[in-house]
Amino acid sequence: MKFDLKRLNTLDRAIIGGALVAFIAGFLPWWGASAGLFDVSVKGWSAGFTAWAGTLLLTLAGVFQLLRRSGMSLPELPFGPSVIAAGVAALGLLLVVIRWLSLPSYNGIGVGTRYGMWVALIAGVVETAAAVVAMRTSGEPLPWKPAGEA
DSSP states (O other): OOOOGGGOOHHHHHHHHHHHHHHHHTTSEEEEEEETTEEEEEEGGGSOHHHHHHHHHHHHHHHHHHHHHTTOOOOOOSSOHHHHHHHHHHHHHHHHHHHHHTOOOBTTBEEEEOHHHHHHHHHHHHHHHHHHHHHHHHOOOOTTSOTTOO
16 A cells, blocks of 8 residues: 555644654754853753653654554554544653753853754644644544543
């Protein structure tokens, strides 16, 4: 069976595109320190657990959405696939935000974010927003609502 990109709607493209951009952002500098002539940067995959785990979860949400839309048979899940994609993307974004808010500080040395973290944050927000909209429009039952409740 051949996969056709035309089968992806706008939300699917935003989720998958956000995942691809977040994955690439993992290879970019996320934070760094500068003192005088010295300037060092830390890439996303090396910036700590919350950075690489958040990036990985954002990537996995997009891969899951792509596999789902490609017609591949997926195992039976306790929640609907749209709920899973939105939850994984939201958790990934949360971890990236935690990394952003918990940057180290050193006395007398300027530590700050680099462009890779901003790229990852924007990609995560776009991906998560698209996944949540897709979840809400899918008609799947939500795990936190009792059966039969609208």
